[in-house]
Amino acid sequence: MDKDFEAVIGLEIHAQLKTRTKIFCTCSAIFGGEPNSDTCPVCLGLPGALPVLNKEVVSMATKAALALNLHINHESIFARKNYFYPDLPKGYQISQYDRPFSERGWVEIPTSERDEQGRAVEWKKKRFHITRLHIEEDAGKSIHDGMPQSATKSYVNLNRSGVPLVEIVSEPDFRSSWEAYDYVQYLRKTLLYAGVCDGNMEEGSLRCDANVSVRLRGAEKFGTKAEIKNLNSFRFLQKALDYEIDRQIKTIKEGGKITQETRLWNDKEGKTYVMRSKEEAHDYRYFPEPDLPPLTVSTQYIEDISQHLPELPEARRERLQHLYELTMEESMLLTQTKEMADYYEQVTEASGNARLAANWVLSELLRELKNAGKEITECPVTARDFGDLVKLIADNTISGKMGKEVFEKMFQTGKSPQLLIEELGLKQITDPAEIESIVKTVVAANPKQFEQYKQGKQALFGFFVGQVMKASQGKVNPQLTNDILKKILDA
Amino acid sequence: MELVGLTVDKFHSALKSGETTVEAVCKATFDRIEKLNPDLNVYLTVTKDSALERARQLDQQLAAGAELSPLFGVPTAIKDNICTKDVRTTCASKILDTFKPPYSATVVERLEAAGAVVVGKANCDEFAMGSSNENSAYGSVRNPWNLEHVPGGSSGGSAAAVAADLCIVALGSDTGGSVREPASFCGVTGLKPTYGRVSRYGLVAFGSSLDQVGPISKNAADSARVLGVIAGRDWHDSTSSEISVPDYLAALTGDIKGLKLGVPKEAFVEGLHPEVKARIQESIKNFESLGAEIVEVSLPHSEYAIADYYIIATAEASSNLARYDGVKYGFRDADAKTLQEMYKKTRDHGFGSEVKRRIMLGTYVLSSGYYDAYYLKAQKIRTILEQDFRKAFEACDLIVMPTAPVPPFKLGEKTDDPLAMYLADIYTVTINLVGVPGISIPSGFTSDGLPIGCQLIAPHFEEARLLQAADAYERSYPSNRYPNI
Ligand SMILES: [Zn+2]
Numbered sequence: 015m016d017k018d019f020e021a022v023i024g025l026e027i028h029a030q031l032k033t034r035t036k037i038f039c040t041c042s043a044i045f046g047g048e049p050n051s052d053t054c055p056v057c058l059g060l061p062g063a064l065p066v067l068n069k070e071v072v073s074m075a076t077k078a079a080l081a082l083n084l085h086i087n088h089e090s091i092f093a094r095k096n097y098f099y100p101d102l103p104k105g106y107q108i109s110q111y112d113r114p115f116s117e118r119g120w121v122e123i124p125t126s127e128r129d130e131q132g133r134a135v136e137w138k139k140k141r142f143h144i145t146r147l148h149i150e151e152d153a154g155k156s157i158h159d160g161m162p163q164s165a166t167k168s169y170v171n172l173n174r175s176g177v178p179l180v181e182i183v184s185e186p187d188f189r190s191s192w193e194a195y196d197y198v199q200y201l202r203k204t205l206l207y208a209g210v211c212d213g214n215m216e217e218g219s220l221r222c223d224a225n226v227s228v229r230l231r232g233a234e235k236f237g238t239k240a241e242i243k244n245l246n247s248f249r250f251l252q253k254a255l256d257y258e259i260d261r262q263i264k265t266i267k268e269g270g271k272i273t274q275e276t277r278l279w280n281d282k283e284g285k286t287y288v289m290r291s292k293e294e295a296h297d298y299r300y301f302p303e304p305d306l307p308p309l310t311v312s313t314q315y316i317e318d319i320s321q322h323l324p325e326l327p328e329a330r331r332e333r334l335q336h337l338y339e340l341t342m343e344e345s346m347l348l349t350q351t352k353e354m355a356d357y358y359e360q361v362t363e364a365s366g367n368a369r370l371a372a373n374w375v376l377s378e379l380l381r382e383l384k385n386a387g388k389e390i391t392e393c394p395v396t397a398r399d400f401g402d403l404v405k406l407i408a409d410n411t412i413s414g415k416m417g418k419e420v421f422e423k424m425f426q427t428g429k430s431p432q433l434l435i436e437e438l439g440l441k442q443i444t445d446p447a448e449i450e451s452i453v454k455t456v457v458a459a460n461p462k463q464f465e466q467y468k469q470g471k472q473a474l475f476g477f478f479v480g481q482v483m484k485a486s487q488g489k490v491n492p493q494l495t496n497d498i499l500k501k502i503l504d505a
Numbered sequence: 506m507e508l509v510g511l512t513v514d515k516f517h518s519a520l521k522s523g524e525t526t527v528e529a530v531c532k533a534t535f536d537r538i539e540k541l542n543p544d545l546n547v548y549l550t551v552t553k554d555s556a557l558e559r560a561r562q563l564d565q566q567l568a569a570g571a572e573l574s575p576l577f578g579v580p581t582a583i584k585d586n587i588c589t590k591d592v593r594t595t596c597a598s599k600i601l602d603t604f605k606p607p608y609s610a611t612v613v614e615r616l617e618a619a620g621a622v623v624v625g626k627a628n629c630d631e632f633a634m635g636s637s638n639e640n641s642a643y644g645s646v647r648n649p650w651n652l653e654h655v656p657g658g659s660s661g662g663s664a665a666a667v668a669a670d671l672c673i674v675a676l677g678s679d680t681g682g683s684v685r686e687p688a689s690f691c692g693v694t695g696l697k698p699t700y701g702r703v704s705r706y707g708l709v710a711f712g713s714s715l716d717q718v719g720p721i722s723k724n725a726a727d728s729a730r731v732l733g734v735i736a737g738r739d740w741h742d743s744t745s746s747e748i749s750v751p752d753y754l755a756a757l758t759g760d761i762k763g764l765k766l767g768v769p770k771e772a773f774v775e776g777l778h779p780e781v782k783a784r785i786q787e788s789i790k791n792f793e794s795l796g797a798e799i800v801e802v803s804l805p806h807s808e809y810a811i812a813d814y815y816i817i818a819t820a821e822a823s824s825n826l827a828r829y830d831g832v833k834y835g836f837r838d839a840d841a842k843t844l845q846e847m848y849k850k851t852r853d854h855g856f857g858s859e860v861k862r863r864i865m866l867g868t869y870v871l872s873s874g875y876y877d878a879y880y881l882k883a884q885k886i887r888t889i890l891e892q893d894f895r896k897a898f899e900a901c902d903l904i905v906m907p908t909a910p911v912p913p914f915k916l917g918e919k920t921d922d923p924l925a926m927y928l929a930d931i932y933t934v935t936i937n938l939v940g941v942p943g944i945s946i947p948s949g950f951t952s953d954g955l956p957i958g959c960q961l962i963a964p965h966f967e968e969a970r971l972l973q974a975a976d977a978y979e980r981s982y983p984s985n986r987y988p989n990i
Contacts, residue, residue: 055606055607055608058833059828059833060588060606060607060608060834061588061594061596061601061604061606061709061710061828062587062588062606062610062705062706062707062708062709062710063608063706063707064705064706064741064742064743065743066740066741066742066743067743094824096823096824096827096871098827098830098848100830100832100844103828103832103833104827104828105824105826105827105828105830106824106827170832170833297872297873299823299824299868299871299872299873299876300871301820301821301824301871301876301880304712304713304714304744304821305710305713305743305744306743306744307743307744
C-alpha cells in the first residue's frame, strides 16, 4: 500500500446459526435434502402463512452477542426488508433495523501484517469495535446451472429459505486487509467456541461483505466507499481487499474519483467488478414486522446464558500463553479451536509438562492429523494417552526418537503408549541382574575412563550412564541403572 | 326445511327432533345456491361434493348418538381470502386464479373441528381491498335486498350469502370495516373481534396489524357461537392472544340494564346520510328503553382516522403483496422475456386497479425520505386514537355509532371516485387501528327498503359485552324482514 494513503475497512459478516430448525418454522435447518424438500407454507412464503420465532435462535444469538461483548437490547424489533428476488419467497426478508438485537460490542485481538511468505511480522493487540449484531432469515438459492432445462430456465431451491442468520456489522476500524483477515478469523473462532455456527465459509455458513475506502494518511474525513461482495473465503477476503485498496489509491492518484457502488470479487481474474451503482441501489423500505411482537430478553435470561458460555478464544489464548509460557504463535495455534485447546490442556495435565506437551502437540500431533486429513475431534489418540507418552519422554523413560515412533503407532492403532512400548520391545529393563550385566560389560569396555573415575573424576559418572543407555538402546530403568552403576564403580 | 331465517339454534332443534338431517339442509342449500348464485355472484367456488360427503358422515355420527358440537352440520361460507386445504383460494384476484393452498387456515380447522360444513368460498373485493365488492376479478356481488345495489365490502360475498340464506353462518375478514360494513349493507350481524382474539394463520394478509377474521350471521347468538369456536391462542400466529376465551353464549342474558352506552359527539356530523342518522338515533332510543344509560363521549381525533388507516394499511399491503411475483404459484405473464419483465407484467396483469393503487400508495409512504412524514407519523396518530378510545371507555361500557355513513349505494356509483369510496369506511377503520372489537347489527331500513347497520364498539377483549348488547337488542327489536329474492 502507498505510504501516503490509509485504507478504511468495515465488515459485515453473515453467520448461519446452527439451530436444528429454521428461524420461523419447524422445518429442518440442516442442508442436504432434495431441493425444496425442507419447506412448509411459512418458509415458502405461501399466502396466509405467518412466522413464529424459534427460541433456539434467541439463545444462540445471545451467546454470539455476549461473546463479542455486545450490549443486548431488552427489547428488539423485527423489520421487513423489502426487495424482489426469485429466491426471496415473500418479497421481503425478515430482519432487524432500527432496534437490533444487540449493539456496541468489541473484540481485542492480536493482529499483524504479513511478510512476502505470509508470515506474521509482529503481533500486536488491537481493539476493533462492533456496531451491531442482529437476527435475520436467510433467502433461498437460485440455481442457474446443471438442471435439466438450465439453458432456458432458472431454478430456485428454498431449503435454505428461513435458515437463521446473525449479521455482525463492524465499525470501519480496519486499516489493512490483514487486520480484516485477523478479525474475521477471530470472529469465526469465537462463533465456533460459542457453539453457534459451524464456520464453514465454502458452504456459506459464514459470509463476508466489506466496505472499503481510502484516504490520505492523517485525514479525518472518510473517502467514498465501495461495497465488495462475494468474499467467501479468507483468501478471497484478503486478496480482494488488497486489490480494491490499490485500485482506489491508483484511481485517486491518477486524478479520478471513487464512486459509491457495489462491487463483486472475481477470483479467477483477481479483480473486483461493478455490480450496481448507487443509482441502482435498493430502497428497502424497512418497517416494523407486524407479524412478530417485539423480541424481549430479560436480564436473568442473559445471565443464565452467559453462565454457559465457554472461555472465549482470546481470553483462553492469553491464559494459556502466560500460564504455560508459550509464545504468541504457539498460543494462537493451540487455541485455534476450542477442542484443540481442550486437548492441549488435557495433555498438559496428564503429562505434567506444559512445554513438552506444546512441542509435541504442535509438531507430531498436527503433522499426523494433517497427513490423515483429520480434525482434532477425530484424533485417535486420547489426550490421556498422549499425556502419558509425553511424561515417559519427559522422565527419560524413552527417548524423544522412540517417542516419535510410539506416537505414530498410537495414531495408527489407538493403543496406549505403555502397551506399544512393550509390543515394540521398547520396554524398560528393570531386572537388576540384567542391568548389572550390561553395566559390567560397559565398564569393562572402558577401562581408561574407569581408571580416571577411580582417581576422582566424578563427572565421568554421566558418561557411564550414557554408555549404558546406548548399550541398552535406552531401555534400562534410569534409577536402577544409577544405583547399580554407582555400586559397581565405587566398589 | 325452510332455509330462510334459519339459525344454528333452529337448525340444531330440528336435527334433534329428527325433523331434518344435515344432508337435507346442505342439499337444500346447494339447490338454493344453484338458483340464486347466478344473480348474486356470492360464491366463487362451491364445494358441493365434499360438503355432502361430510354431511352424510355427520348424519351417521348423529344416528350413532353423537352430541351436537357447537357448529354441527352448519353450512358455512368462507371468504375466499381464507386458505382452505386443496380448495381454490383466489382472494378474488386473477393472480391467484389457480391457487390451491396445501393447508387450511386455523379458523377453518377450528370450524370443521366444531362440526361446520364448508359449502363454498365467498366472493370479496380483491385481496379484501374495497368497500363495495366491486373490486373482485370475478365480478361484483349483488345486494340480496336490491340487485342494483352493492352488498358492501370487502366481505360482500359472505354477508350476501348469509342474508340470502345461502349458508347459515359465514366467515369474513375485517381490516377496516370489511365484516361490519357489508353486514350493515346486507341487514345481518357482523363482528370484528379484538386484534389478537382470532388467529390470522391462513388468512391471506392485507394489513397485518389490522386484519381479523370475524363471523357474519343472522343473529348475535350465531356470531357468539362462531367466535367461541375460532377465538383463542394459536401458536402459528405470534400476535394471537393468550387471554382465555369466555363462554360467549352464556353471556347472552338479554339484560342490559345499567349498561352505559357512549355516543361520540363526532359521529353525527355532516356527510352522514339523514336516513342513517335517523335510524341510529332511533336505535339509541331503543337501547335506552332497554335500560341502557346514554352518555356523550368524545373521540376528538376521529377526523385523522381515514388518512391514518390508508397509510398504515397500504404500507403493510405493499409488502404483503410482494410475494405475488409469478415465481412460485399463481398467475405468471407468459410474454415476459426477462426477470424484471416477468415481475412487471405478472403484477400489472395479475392485479386489479384498486390493488395496484394501494400497492403504489403503500410503497410511496415507506420510501426513504417519506417514511417519517407518513408511516411514522401515522403510527403516532394511531397511538393518539388509542388514547381517545381508552378515555372514552372510562365513561362508558360500549360505544355506539353508525357502521357506514350511507345506506347501500348503487353498483358503479362510486367506482370512479376512490376517495368517496374510502369515506364509506369512516366509522369502521378507527376500530381496526385501535384494535378493539366492533359489531354491526341490523338497525332498520331506508324508505327504499335497504338495510342500515348500527355499530357497537367495546374495549379490548370485551366481545361478550358486545354480543350481550347486540343479542338483547335484537330480542326486543327483531328485524323480521327477509330479502325478496
Ligand atoms: Zn418451513
